[in-house]
Amino acid sequence: MNFGFTDEQELLRQEVRKVLDAQAPMAEVRRLAETPEGFSRELWKQMGELGWLGLTIPEAHGGAGLGWVDLVVLLEEAGRSLLPSPLIATTLAAATIADAGSALQQARWLPRLADGTAIGSVAVLEAGDRLDPAGIQMRGAPVGDGWQLGGEKRAVLDGAAADLLVVAFRTGDGAEDIALALVERGAAGLRIESTPSLDATQRVARVHFDAVAVLPDAVLGTPGRAAPVLARLLDRGAVAVTAEAVGAAEQAVRLTVEYAKQRVQFGSPIGRFQGVKHPLAEMYVDVESFRSLLYYAAWCLDEGDAETTRAVSMAKAYASEAFSRIGIDGVQLHGGVGYTWEYDIQLYLKRSKWVRPTFGDADFHYDRIARIRTEAA
Amino acid sequence: MDFHLTPDEQAFRDEVRAFLDELLPPGRHPSDPEFLSTWQRRVREKRWVGFSWPREVGGGGGSIMQQVILKEEMAKRRAPALGTCFMGLAWVGPAIIEYGTEAQKQRFIPDILDGKVQWCTGYSEPGSGSDLASLQCRAVRDGDHYVVSGQKIWTSIAMWSQWMILLVRSDPAAQGKHDGITCLLVEMDSPGLTVRPIRNMSGTSIFAEVFLDDVRVPIEQRLGAEGEGWKVTVSALAHERSSIAEVEGLLRKLDELVELARASTKNGRPALDDDGIRRRIARFETRIAAMRMNGMRFLTKQLKGEPLGADTSINKLHRAALEIEMGDLALEIQGSDGALEKEIDGGRWQRFALSWPEVVIGGGTPNIQRNIIAERVLGLPKD
Numbered sequence: 001m002n003f004g005f006t007d008e009q010e011l012l013r014q015e016v017r018k019v020l021d022a023q024a025p026m027a028e029v030r031r032l033a034e035t036p037e038g039f040s041r042e043l044w045k046q047m048g049e050l051g052w053l054g055l056t057i058p059e060a061h062g063g064a065g066l067g068w069v070d071l072v073v074l075l076e077e078a079g080r081s082l083l084p085s086p087l088i089a090t091t092l093a094a095a096t097i098a099d100a101g102s103a104l105q106q107a108r109w110l111p112r113l114a115d116g117t118a119i120g121s122v123a124v125l126e127a128g129d130r131l132d133p134a135g136i137q138m139r140g141a142p143v144g145d146g147w148q149l150g151g152e153k154r155a156v157l158d159g160a161a162a163d164l165l166v167v168a169f170r171t172g173d174g175a176e177d178i179a180l181a182l183v184e185r186g187a188a189g190l191r192i193e194s195t196p197s198l199d200a201t202q203r204v205a206r207v208h209f210d211a212v213a214v215l216p217d218a219v220l221g222t223p224g225r226a227a228p229v230l231a232r233l234l235d236r237g238a239v240a241v242t243a244e245a246v247g248a249a250e251q252a253v254r255l256t257v258e259y260a261k262q263r264v265q266f267g268s269p270i271g272r273f274q275g276v277k278h279p280l281a282e283m284y285v286d287v288e289s290f291r292s293l294l295y296y297a298a299w300c301l302d303e304g305d306a307e308t309t310r311a312v313s314m315a316k317a318y319a320s321e322a323f324s325r326i327g328i329d330g331v332q333l334h335g336g337v338g339y340t341w342e343y344d345i346q347l348y349l350k351r352s353k354w355v356r357p358t359f360g361d362a363d364f365h366y367d368r369i370a371r372i373r374t375e376a377a
Numbered sequence: 378m379d380f381h382l383t384p385d386e387q388a389f390r391d392e393v394r395a396f397l398d399e400l401l402p403p404g405r406h407p408s409d410p411e412f413l414s415t416w417q418r419r420v421r422e423k424r425w426v427g428f429s430w431p432r433e434v435g436g437g438g439g440s441i442m443q444q445v446i447l448k449e450e451m452a453k454r455r456a457p458a459l460g461t462c463f464m465g466l467a468w469v470g471p472a473i474i475e476y477g478t479e480a481q482k483q484r485f486i487p488d489i490l491d492g493k494v495q496w497c498t499g500y501s502e503p504g505s506g507s508d509l510a511s512l513q514c515r516a517v518r519d520g521d522h523y524v525v526s527g528q529k530i531w532t533s534i535a536m537w538s539q540w541m542i543l544l545v546r547s548d549p550a551a552q553g554k555h556d557g558i559t560c561l562l563v564e565m566d567s568p569g570l571t572v573r574p575i576r577n578m579s580g581t582s583i584f585a586e587v588f589l590d591d592v593r594v595p596i597e598q599r600l601g602a603e604g605e606g607w608k609v610t611v612s613a614l615a616h617e618r619s620s621i622a623e624v625e626g627l628l629r630k631l632d633e634l635v636e637l638a639r640a641s642t643k644n645g646r647p648a649l650d651d652d653g654i655r656r657r658i659a660r661f662e663t664r665i666a667a668m669r670m671n672g673m674r675f676l677t678k679q680l681k682g683e684p685l686g687a688d689t690s691i692n693k694l695h696r697a698a699l700e701i702e703m704g705d706l707a708l709e710i711q712g713s714d715g716a717l718e719k720e721i722d723g724g725r726w727q728r729f730a731l732s733w734p735e736v737v738i739g740g741g742t743p744n745i746q747r748n749i750i751a752e753r754v755l756g757l758p759k760d
Contacts, residue, residue: 002677003673274760278744280757281755292671296673299379370655373635
């Protein structure tokens with residue numbers, strides 16, 4: 001039994017931290033957040049060269065062939081820095097292609113996603129904001145051997161930057177009649193609309209489909225049988241978002257602790273007062289606890305463990321609730337300056353608003369946990 | 378990161394399981410006195426009593442992982458405790474092994490392992506609870522004895538104990554308040570020592586007040602050097618068990634809570650179909666899982682030889698919240714009957730809902746745990 005990281009993983013963490021501290025300090029993150037594209041193409045290229053983008057992509061396709069536990073290390077550090085980049089979106093697209101794509105699809109896309117020459121994302125959510133297969137209402141109309149897609153996808157991570165989208169659609173009325181297809185940027189009838197987010201370091205888009213053609217060779221796996229692939233995609237997405245949340249929440253706690261140490265009122269650093277000390281201790285307890293749940297969930301993903309869904313839901317449910325509270329308490333404990341644009345704590349509060357719903361909020365995941373428990377009994 | 382057991386660990390787990398299969402077949406009731414005495418004899422033969430202690434003092438020399446495996450497997454099967462001298466095994470014994478003289482080890486350790494005695498813990502005083510180091514119980518040296526006068530309180534099972542590990546102030550003039558404290562081992566039938574049980578809010582008595590009036594304690598019953606009592610105590614409390622077995626206990630409670638919700642009605646439907654109740658139960662389950670995974674992380678640190686520091690306070694806070702909230706939800710699910718003494722299940726949940734202070738207050742209240750985390754981990758200034 002070993003619930004720690006390997007020396008290699010610790011080295012990866014140090015490397016990521018060093019690069020991000022140098023290339024993406026908070027001043028740079030704030031600058032990028034004001035740019036139209038929202039992230040640095042230059043740093044993106046460097047991330048590709050460093051092997052970060054292909055971390056979980058098989059070696060045969062230009063990746064490092066590592067697991068989600070390794071990815072967690074990278075994402076924690078990205079979250080700490082609030083690094084704006086299509087890292088999660090691209091990783092999820094690549095993982096889905098590696099999961100269900102044909103040899104040809106994998107050979108075509110994975111090397112490009114691994115080195116960063118292509119940016120990927122996943123288009124699942126629709127107006128109903130439901131993550132289960134029933135939430136996929138976009139119906140593919142059969143045309144020849146392929147399909148034609150019409151409708152709208154929402155909250156597509158880094159959609160405006162994406163060269164390639166993994167799109168979920170419905171092939172029939174059955175609950176599980178789901179298909180996944182690859183749709184390329186510039187496809188006829190595809191329109192991508194950037195939707196400004198509360199957290200400007202995290203870009204999302206609305207994607208409109210107007211009779212977009214999906215040829216048979218663009219479908220991932222067997223059409224109508226992709227529900228399990230979609231389920232695994234959602235589990236991976238929840239793990240990725242939670243991993244960034246661990247780093248971000250930890251940093252929010254650190255910023256607030258530092259502030260409480262130096263801010264003097266009533267002749268004493270406010271961190272001496274239990275009214276400040278105790279909420280900070282609770283914040284720490286929560287971060288450490290959803291961190292533990294996350295590590296276990298990532299390990300389950302790598303092992304294909306039967307407990308994966310339950311483990312993922314626990315991590316995301318806890319993180320969604322706790323990070324939201326940490327964002328609010330962090331700002332509150334900063335007092336008036338926490339409300340200012342100048343202080344960084346507000347950026348972490350905004351990140352928590354994005355983390356909460358993305359790949360399922362606490363209620364969604366608690367419902368899954370309850371279902372697993374009561375159905376097993 | 379790897380949650381699999383090594384082949385050696387698997388072999389040990391199989392040994393434990395085979396033993397439990399033999400002694401605890403389905404239908405066997407662990408409270409049957411004849412069974413209990415067989416159980417205690419057999420686990421003593423296995424050296425699973427004092428399993429973590431060195432073999433030369435009669436312990437089992439079990440590795441940390443073996444201890445975890447043993448505890449986990451036992452908790453899953455609701456096996457009775459290993460040994461009967463709870464506090465002797467939990468921290469008095471470890472303190473004697475670490476600080477005791479050879480004579481003390483020979484005198485006290487075998488009886489603790491064989492369950493021939495019961496020990497209690499005389500730390501808290503009326504004026505010294507969370508601020509334990511302010512204790513006032515006085516010991517004055519008189520030849521080869523200490524003469525002890527003062528009062529202790531919240532002394533669990535004092536009325537059933539033969540021995541007490543006692544903290545006294547031997548040097549009131551000492552500089553720091555942690556200095557001048559000495560640790561003594563005191564016989565409960567000593568002249569001048571009286572015990573008065575305290576009735577708690579559930580109507581039962583676990584704790585007592587202990588009054589000491591010129592109680593004479595031979596100096597060979599001092600544990601560690603004079604003035605070293607704080608160090609002895611702190612090291613003894615550091616032997617407090619990891620939370621692995623607590624997690625199993627909480628999971629069993631959760632199972633019972635789910636069954637209660639299944640059997641109860643809310644708004645004309647099974648309470649277990651109610652979204653609000655389902656989510657609260659799922660939240661408990663998540664928090665218990667967090668305790669388990671936190672425990673695994675702390676264990677990994679321990680195995681690497683890193684100090685645990687204040688990490689154990691994290692799970693103490695979780696456990697406190699769970700003990701309180703689970704009992705409370707049970708009564709809430711029972712509706713109006715929840716407010717009755719024993720209308721449902723003979724009042725089992727009512728007793729549970731009234732007994733959380735035993736684990737929530739003892740060993741440091743939640744606010745003390747928050748102070749520990751804030752000061753020792755986050756580095757915030759002390760009060």
